[in-house]
Amino acid sequence: MLEYIVKLLKENSTMDGWKLEETVTTGREAFFIKDALQMNRKKKVTHWKVTVYKETNEDNEKYLGSAMTSISPGDSKEAIAEKIQALVYNASLIKNPYFELPGISQEEVPVLKKTKEINEKNQEQLFQDIIKCLYGRNIHKNGKVNSCEFFYEEKKYRILNSNGIDNAYKAYSGQIELVVDWKEESEESEVFTIYNFADFDKQALEKMTDDTFAKAKGRALAQKAAKGMDCPVILTGEAITTFFSYFVAQANAALVYKKATVIEKGESLSEEPFTIELLPELGNSPYSKYVDEDGVLLKPVTIYKEGKLLEYHGDTRYCQYIGQEITGNIPNISVTGGTKEKSEMYTGDFLEVIWFSQFQISEVTGEFGGEIRLANYYHDGKMTVLTGGSVTGNITEVMKRMQISRETQELDNYKCPVACKLFDAHYSGE
């Protein structure tokens, strides 16, 4: 079918460009309640996305309109032809600022290291090993796996365009949703974790499982947060990735073009000389790729250095709109440059938040916040485990004095500090 779609696109002289994205997914899923299988699932699906571009001229100004549609294997040949012709018409009605579609690169698309390794493995065995590994850590007297869902997919991508791009790659991705319970004298507590990965990493999976149990135990033993604590807040875990996503968004060409950013290039943002790099491939990230959805070959790019915005990043279109060299959409993020060891940051009175129900930040306003599900409060040399209350603030007010640890961790598509200390966040207790 792909060949048929390409043929239609190539033969259609009424359009000025096109792009075709193909994704073929095979996946297996298993759903457990406690330690027993409730349901298993498999899938095999193919999706095509076609974008058609059409140039127009008005008042000596050149515009490029585009329109996109999905094509399913269930669509008849006649239906596909009709969809493509409708795309041409719809694109002709749109007058967006002009940009050039990417062309062929002389370089080959690198194969992801993880893909090479996983290709050698037996997929059924790998899936079994993941399940057995996780349940191998279900060994606590007071805590048990409540439920667990396992997903593992192989995805084959191919991106073609009218400038001759024909890039293909394969990637694997796994996801585990783990819920554990812990019972102490108080009511049973629950902790919920989503773990994303490319390959089965026994050590990392065991750590994730153990950490989830540790959080559940902590929550079961935690006291209700008191009011009126005025002390620095230390973010840990996923909250740090969310926190730094603001900086990545503020450097995004689309947001810059839409005038929704406040960070200027070269502006000194923080006493901490942090560096943010965008990386096509990172450790066990399931999001790694060397080609973006426009077919652009991706390379590492440094967007912040020494706490200052260095370069914008973004897709073909918006990079051209702001006159920036095209970086493509790069999937992984590395945040480094902390000047302090974690132990140096963990001094005096402070609140270390282990787990938020959901830590959120607005990429436009910089406002952040989250409800605390588990935190350690250090006061006068004593530690109290707390639950409840919330942390709020605005990144533009806290970034100047923030501290980040030299030690880093890998989480999803981030390599980031293990701790981020904020002196100007607000804490509201129960």
Add this chain to the structure above:
Amino acid sequence: MTMQRESNKALCLQLIEALGKVYSYASVLATNVTGKQFAGDFTTTSVRDSKICENGFVVRVFNGVNYSEYSFNEFREDNFDEILKEIKDTAEEELAYLKKTDLPFIELPVIKEEEIKAEFKGEYRIDPDSISVEDKIAKIRSVIQECKLSSDELINMNFAYDEVNVYKAFYSTKKQLEQEYKLCMFGLVAIVRRGNNVKYDHTGASGRMGYEIMEQALPEALALVKRAVELLDSTNVEPGVYEVICDPDVSGLIAHEAFGHGVEMDMFVKNRAKGADYLQKEIASAITNMTDGAAVFEQVASYYFDDEGVLASRTAIIKDGILENGISDLVSAMQLGTTPTGNGRRESFERKAYARMTNTYFEAGTSAKEEMISSIAKGYLLENYSSGMEDPKNWGIQCVVLRGREIVDGKLTGRIVSPIMISGYVPELLGNISMVSDGEVALNGLGFCGKGYKEWVKTSIGGTYIKTKARLG
């Protein structure tokens, strides 16, 4: 019925017949959801498929112990045997691999169904297909342009209009169900800026309806810009417990996030919901009534049967402060020995069905909104939500609200705080509901609801104004 659907129906029935010879239960859900999103901002316009489009099949079979499913989207006469083989492989070979984990299997009964054959069709006033693409684009551009002229502080506005035609068919040995209806919705985001102070606000409208939804676009957009500009003067709320009035958006968020997820009965099966211990017990003040149902309202989560072939219904979750019922999918209901409520929903044919909310809201009460405001000595009128997160086991609340209008001595002072995080304990918040407004119940279905961090489906939330006490931060 289109030729494609006729052909799919014939193939599905043939598949059910073939599977029926091997398995004691087999069903197939066929989906064909098509539609477009027309969007624009200050300088660009786009036309693309709506995010909720899907086109494929999911088969469920009883594998002798419990259930196996296979999702696919390539189904023709010439690959019929291949599909049959993949289904058998999922229910037999894959299960054999999973047995090697040495973990037990949950034993489930075979689904029992009543014989039913029905077709359902939704109604609308203006068929979106009767409006030209040119007119839709022109409408979006004109709304943005009028908003642009209305404020110098508006730096951008995103306007996205989606029109979707939903067709779903469910076939099993005893059931042949088909439904087709239209969903239309628009979402608006206004970004305003004064120096380095950037704020945004959002609004929109949605419904199981036609293009008539766009009649609301311009007035909604102009009002939105005014509210967004107001946010530029907002300050932080002083953390503490306040008497608050929640507008229908915020009360809907509380109904949905703080409480609704905890009565999804797959959570009862897993012992993940504290709500299971409160059934038939007092959970809220006696004036509180909360409802969920795909069979009530013409909203984006309204349908005639769910993704497991169970007819839609209306569930009274809280009645006069008592937790009456949960909402369930088919498999959970079997495990609990209850009647499924028609809440088995999938993100798409590619995902598992879970117990999910549909249209969830607080029922109307007897107080006038003005009377509610005048009853507050020091507090806030909370308007519009940003997000929320569930905690069904421990009933913690995280709801982020965009705007609080200060009330002092029964009057709005004009001071605005933003953003505001509501935290606390669900039964306390529900128990403190002291007034519920009268009038029409308003629902809004702009967002997607996840189960945890995945399985996104369209839901609508809302209700009336409620007065309660809440911890704001």
